[in-house]
Amino acid sequence: MKIMIINTGGTISCVGTPLAPMTARAFADAFRQLVEPALLQAFPDLTLSYATDLTFPQSATGMLDSTNLQPTDWCLMAEHILTHYEDVDGWVVLHGTDTMQASGMALPLLLSRFAPDGTRLAGLSKPVILTGSQAPLFYAPSTDSPQALNFNTDAFQNVCGAIAAAQSGIPDVCVFFDSLLFRGSRVVKTDTGQFRGFDAPNNGPLGRHGIRFTLDARVLPPAPVSRTASLDDRAARAATAAQLVAIRNALPALRVAELSAFPAPYHPEQGTALLADLINGFVAQGVRGLVLRSYGAGNFPSGHPRTPEEGAIYKALSAANEAGVIIMDNTQVQHGAVDYNAYAAGAWLPGIGALNPVDMTPSASLAKLTVLLAAAEANGWRLADVKFLMQLPLVGEMADLSRLDNRGNAMLAPGQSLSTFNGAARLTNHPEKGPLLTDNNGQVVWAMLETTKDTELPGTLRVEADGNLVFMSRNNDLLWASNTAVAGRAPSQLRLTASTEGILLELYDYAALKRTWCFATSEKETKAL
Template identity: 60%
Template sequence: MEAILKIGVINTGGTISCVGNPLAPMTSVEFKAACQTHLDPILLQAFPDLQLDYVTDLAFPESATGMLDSTNLQPSDWCLIARAILERYDSVDGWIVLHGTDTMDFSGTALSMLLARFAADGTVLAELSKPVILTGSQVPLFHSPAPGTISGMSFNTDAFQNVCGAIAAAQAGIPGVCVFFDSLLMRGSRVVKADANQFRGFSSPNFPPIGQYGITLGLNPDLMPQPPVSPATSLDDQTARAGVLEQLDAIAADIDKAPVITLGAFPARYNPAEATALLAEMIRACLGKGISGLVLQSYGEGNFPSGNAREAAKGAIYQALDEANRAGVVIVDNTQVLQGAVDYNAYAAGAWLPKIGALNPVDMTVMASIAKLTVLIAARRKNGWTLDDVKYLMQTPLVGEMTDISRLDSRSNAVLLPGQSLTTFNGSGSLINDTKTGPQLRDSSGAVLWSMLEAPDKAALPGRLHIMGSGNLAFHSRNSELLWQSESGKDDCAAARLRLTQAADGCSVTLSIEDYGKSRTLWTKTVSL
């Protein structure tokens, strides 16, 4: 007898479960009945060992039907969805969350954050061991010829295909939050809504899809979310799960108290002589409302108008952002461009932003930044984090939401190839695998602070720098000859990372090798700036 695969289905509302004209969500009980009558018999043809467990007791208090068009979703609603998963975690093998498309790209990151717990240095304390697949549709799943009646599934809908793909993805057991839409399986923390009218409603502009569903589901193993680093960090562990639920209670209590908002750059009036600017007025107005976080949607590679094209520090916008920073507002400098990353060293028009405390989110989407920062700030009291801890975590990849520019990880990106580099988030220091000299630590001006090879043999270069699961860091020649190693490997180390950080006083940078499965440091190299 084959084992039964149990998948929990949480319907939150959205087009996929809407009927009528104009479209409005069915109740969860109505949706369950329609699925069991019309959908489940078809699904069992392809998935004979499948058992769907429809959740019917999740209700959003702001909705008359209990279901919610995601246009009206609030941060507190993320907590309700996360709780529905955590409280039933032992009862199913994975989850499908049916969600409206308007804010699915926010929820992908929010749920990833809420279903995990982190230490102040980014070490994972608890994380998903089962799949959570978000999906929805551009066309409703069911046809309703008259109020209160369902005649069957709708014609020419993407809803059925998206449900099939989500089930296939959940069946694969991929740990973490993903979004399935129009044949593509994507990291939940990487998606953006890209089209309001076509079936391909979502894209993942800065991270490739991790799978595609055609006749079968094809997966890219190099892009998969990693499983828990140890049984103790898995949500299968009751202690780990209890800690996440306790954190969720605190987040739910605080998530509406200190809002995070976004402000986009646009051509607007400013007067350098009078130090006035419309954007400055908008920033101060938001500051007066008690915001805790400000996500900028800057131009290009992170450029934001200062209010003074000649001397940024004299600009009204610069001064307003500086006031916000000194008031404890966390400022994140995203780009409004769909694809690409923030780089403060590219243009003088963006180089001033670190001076007012702006954080570099690299290639994180605006939606991911808003959701991540909202959750981090709401979790601050419970976890005893300082404001600097929140800022550090905001610039640290936690749930696959951004490219890791400052670390190598033995389980995912273990190799620094010739010409590649690690860098601190403000660009003050870099570890560059130079093709002629080998790995070197350099400051922002390019001055060499430390060389891994004292007398490099040019005939042996370029080479590859590799962090191993044992915790040993090794540099090999073009012919795989060992030229340098840290000799920090441990027999009981299974997951290690190399990290480049800047000291809080800005006077030094440190390379460190960490066994993050056991939360211990194996090797360090610190140099002064």
């Protein structure tokens, strides 16, 4: 098994007083001497290589404290992985903890390509494991040549776990920290004083490293849907590399900002507010994306408690939306999701164009918005396409409200529902009536079952592995089927969308890139099948 170690800097590779990153070559030499022998005891078939040619131009040593990391640095890491994709079976990226959560979101996007509807056209087939530490790996009292491993640190354990994870074959960018493996798109830094520095509050661990390294098969991300959609394929890799060049060229001029809700002064009678001034300042500076860190379930001050639309903050956000700024309304609370039905203090935000990121973290939202905006021109995406993609889980960064997928969340249990992010449509598995599709007024526009029997319901809606959409009774009798099954497998999603043209519920084979069944309130959509 061939694993490449990419050292970008951070505490794990720092030495001296005050701590500063070693050069890549000095770190590789020390790692070979002091760490590699122990790793080979556990993994005798392991072959390690070191990326000593990856450097960051802003740093005197070539390595970068992640505090100073900027979006173009994500591209340097992704470019190195693409360049050496055929050479190794996985990567361990040593990274500072301050911005690891941003890189954990950006890298899987930079190593993927997506259609405007969210279908992944190219993606990872090998593991990329980010790790770091709260204390340095090496002891070097006065020189850049470490003499020993540091005493009682998390660095060595994190390296061991990351090396084990990199040999697992998991096709994703993950973060390993303090015995736990998480999806990179889900993590947040939660502690600066303990070894358990990271967590994924709305998404559990994928694996654990104790006496043995184990993975939880129930939550593992699926492999690419086909070789042509995998970075193993040279054409897919070349197209992804071309997209990466376009993103890197676009990033220096691209501005995306973050603004936290805080108890700031506002004056309804004067129509002024500090937060409004900050928002207007961002727009004046050419910001194209704004991530709000709202309170609770997505509540943000409007500047007028009684009449939100008269508030200065409301008006500033509305003007930003009209100017083409994409506004993401994240919650600053670690656990839970945005819910505009919870409080009037947040219910006004969809009206000014704010998008619902569900349970995506603010740092993930910022990185995702930055990458997608930078990729838009090269991919021919409209502003509406970027907004749509921001509300879909592209690399596991958020809960999926609008889709079932037969390679993941394939089932809609009684009482559960799919919904569009703007609330314009909902598919509910009604315990007594079966699946019902309703509009934003709650009116039923389609019922799956023409008649129901008390003995048959509640039932379960499921996308089968062969591409058939079925509704099964509580006794597992077939009550309805789309009759779209094919021999073998057919990776398929049940997708619910709504637009000005109407509501669309479709079954989509994303390996064959075609719709296999649909119900639409628009005759145009129905004829598209």
